[in-house]
Amino acid sequence: MAKSGKTGNVIDLRTLRGSAGAMSDNELLDQVEEAADDHDGCECSDCGGDVLSFPPVELLPxxxxxxxxxxxxxxxxxxxxxxxxxxxxxxxxxxxxxxxxxxxxxxxxxxxxxxxxxxxxxxxxxxxxxxxxxxxxxxxxxxxxLEFWDGVIMDVLDRAEDELTGSPVVDEHLAEMLATMYAMTDGITVPALAEGMLQAHEIGCGAGPEEMRELRERLPGDLAAAVELLEYCGLFERHGGDGTVDAVRLTPLGVWAVRQDLLREGHDAPLLADVAHFAELTAAELIEAMLSGEAPASAAGVWVERRTPEDAARELIKVAAGGTAGHRGVIGTILEELGPEAEPAVREALAEPMMWRHAAVWLGVRDLDAPSLTDADNVWLAVDTLATLLHLGDVSEALGEFDSLESGEELLRLVDDMAACDHPDTLAVLELLAEHHPDPAVGKAARKAVMKVRSR
Structure with a gap:
């Protein structure tokens, strides 16, 4: 949220929904894809944090x-x-x-x-x-x-820095909790919310075993008191029919207020009316609109909802198989959100030369039968992911966001391995690293690799 600056680590929605985790087990690919996602649709020149994409909402008049x-x-x-x-x-x-x-x-x-x-x-x-x-x-x-209401909520959230709820952990993760509630419009049970907050605290704050044991005992009560306070503030409401279901969601005023703060932070939080027309596009038209910046990342969710997971995956894979690395990068982030129901279409992609490795990763992280990838395959995937940079406006700025491209022996080995990679964008990626990577050693290694590729 704008007042606390904590939405960079929104509580993991996959954990709360019980679905799969990251798309790839390869650390390099995970970090590179994360950085590429952060720049998708972001036009600010001094973006200081992750640009998050939220599902479109429909506000009351x-x-x-x-x-x-x-x-x-x-x-x-x-x-x-x-x-x-x-x-x-x-x-x-x-x-x-x-x-x-x-x-x-x-x-x-x-x-x-x-x-x-x-x-x-x-x-x-x-x-x-x-x-x-x-x-x-x-x-x-x-x-x-409504302007008055916006000021009220900003004052409330400011108090999270000064013991708003009485729980330091809840206050620390309050903005993440509100952003998570915003993304889950149907609401969530308090125990599930507590579990997500525990995981966020353990990973994001580096909490040790002793602290986590104590927190697991204390947090449910602290969170229940915090939910009561947020109801009092007009942000939360109970739901579940007879009132016995321990589940909460944002009130209509809460949705409005949280969206205002997300927009202030530069996040993608559209209204349903703003993105509904993207659902009528073909997969190719949608991806082109997202690459050009015409469509926000959230448009993909509306598009997918109009189709079965299998049909959506099949349409996307057809575009990715014949498209550029930029197409595959955008499509990959959409496929990440599809569950096992899309398996038949993804399994068909194992026959596509430009998609089979991505399909194998998608299947593997969902514990579905999948081909094993060699080291050479992982290098190919790294080149394919880095090639998304070729389709971004400011390559130098985007390259600086790739933490996994920091200088070191691992990166130098990767650059050397790229020289033997048969990816069609290998030469372009190496030339990009040679020209734009700030470390002279990496630039020199990339130039040597360029000469090796050209000599072939």
């Missing part, structure tokens, strides 16, 4: 959303606190005196820790005005209700 804002418990209590405060002296930090906090909690029936959150929101949204003499009544609820 603005007037209906605006009518919901005053009904949010947090907003209702912020307005009550502002009316209660009237004209009052404050601490040097511009906060209510502790006695006033306690009195407000008693008079309004609000927990003291929530009074502090309400005070921050009341001041920042202008419902309470701070003067040299203390607090004074501010403006009422503004006409720009």
């Amino acid at each position: 603005d007037d209906r959303l605006a009518a919901m804002v005053p009904q949010v418990p947090l907003v209702r209590d912020v307005r009550r606190l502002a009316e209660w405060t009237g004209t009052r002296s404050l601490t040097v930090e511009g906060l209510l005196e502790q006695a006033d906090v306690d009195q407000a909690a008693a008079d309004l029936g609000i927990a003291p820790d929530r009074v502090r959150l309400l005070w921050v929101v009341a001041v920042n949204t202008g419902l309470v005005q701070i003067t040299r003499d203390g607090a004074a009544p501010g403006r009422g609820l503004p006409d720009e209700t």
Whole structure:
């Protein structure tokens, strides 16, 4: 989210959905594909983090959303606190005196820790005005209700840096949790959300066994309290019919607010109306639109939903088999999201010279019967993946994002192995490395490999 900067590591949706993990076991390919995905459709010159793609959403009309804002418990209590405060002296930090906090909690029936959150929101949204003499009544609820709501949620998320939920781990991963909820529109059970957060903390924060044991005992209770707070803030709602199902999802106002923050961060979070027409394109038209930047990455999800997994895979593979490395790079990210139902079409791709290695990897990571890949096959895949750079606008900038291309013996061996690779883009990839890689040693090795290829 924009205020906490944590959406670079959204809780793994594959884990939450019980599907497969990364596409390839080869570390080099994983990192290269990750970097290529990060640049897909990103036009900013100083992109400082991952550009994530989220499923398209359908928002309620603005007037209906605006009518919901005053009904949010947090907003209702912020307005009550502002009316209660009237004209009052404050601490040097511009906060209510502790006695006033306690009195407000008693008079309004609000927990003291929530009074502090309400005070921050009341001041920042202008419902309470701070003067040299203390607090004074501010403006009422503004006409720009959704703009007001956006400010409320930014204030709430800012508090994640200062013990919003009372759990350091939940606060640390709050933005990831909200982004995950946004991507899973049907909602998720709290235990599944806790499991995803545990994995994110273990991997992203390097938590050790002892910390994880303690966290597994404590997190379910902490997360339940956090969910209750986020319901109070108008972001979460329970669902499941009779209310006994321990599952939550974003409210309509929550979807609107989280999307606003994702857009501020530069992520791809389109409206359904913006991408619905891409579902009618052929596979070839879709991929060309994505390569040109006309279609965001999220358009692929809408396109796939209109087809069975097998039919979608078959159409995509046909384009990839006769296309460029750029086509295969985009298509590969779409195929990653397809489950075992696409197996028949992917298995047919084993007969395609330009796709069989990719198909073997796809099958293998899903524990399906697949041909074994040799070292030479892995080099071919590395060349094919690097060749996606040939279809990006700023090659130098994109190349710098490939952590796996950092200088070292492993990269030098790969460059040397590329000289013997029969990939049609081998020469172009080596020339790219020779011209753009910042390490002189890598550039020199690439130039030598270029001469070997040309001598053939």
